[in-house]
Amino acid sequence: MRIKKFRCISCGGPKVNAYTTPYIMCDFCGAFTDIDFSVGIDTWNENVGTTVNYQFRKMELMQKSQTALVRGDRQKYYEFQREFWDFYYRSFPAYLPPTIDTPEKYGLYLEVCAVSSVESGFDPKWQQYGAYQQQLQNAVLYIRIGGQTKAEAASFFALAEFFIRITREGMKTFYEDPRYAIMHELLPEAVHFKMKASMFVQAWLPYLTDQDADRFLKMTGFSNEYEEVERPDGNAVECGSCKAGIFAPEGSYRVFCERCRKTTQVKKQFFCMSCGSPNEVPENPGKPIDCTRCGIANRLIRPLFGS
């Protein structure tokens, strides 16, 4: 079968099951591992009314935030940011990371989004970055190609490259901050970066030629490659939450249910490769796990894929 090429950032496993949201959940370890940009675009374009309404409200909330910023009112700024993120995920529920699957986690996640927005909003360095980004955005030239208005490549990529650079810098600081430690579990840094990159390019996509859109997607590491793979052997398992049938490929420890967006454990136990003792499969089977008896680190999944 011909499928889009994804390799899990946690265990190295390929994506084999079909998916319905932009988020790629590993079929071997259950980790949140990547984003399919084209599915994200389909979601964005699914309902024009929702998208237009979202863009309108976003502009409103960003203006209100800006006013609060000028007044030095952190509390109001925080409230508008929190409202914005809540509105964003309510408008596009498919964009909510599937790892955020309880009201508690959702609340925590919104809190992190809002608090970190306040911090960067009030940080002089980020204000400068923001002003410079705005300057680059205003400097984008528009040209007519085949009756359509498109952004001229050089001026667009000056903006895109700056955006990528500051986004990576911001991500690094954010993920090093112990207050946001929970985010490593909820939304791995590599995936979070792609989420920001897709939000950025989505707005620009109508103004990009196919060639420029491709170039941006390559720069930000989105997969546009397909590969031919043999359908792996495996078994049907029952989703632990909604009881739907899910295909679990041979070697899988945790698999994602597209119907209820929760993961289900496929195997509960493994035997240590060194001493043979039975061990419990951990919550995240994609990472090396020390044997409780002899202490040797076991890799449950990656050896299957040879790297």
Ligand SMILES: [Zn+2]
């Ligand atoms: Zn995996």
Ligand SMILES: [Zn+2]
């Ligand atoms: Zn389910």
Ligand SMILES: [Zn+2]
């Ligand atoms: Zn052992």
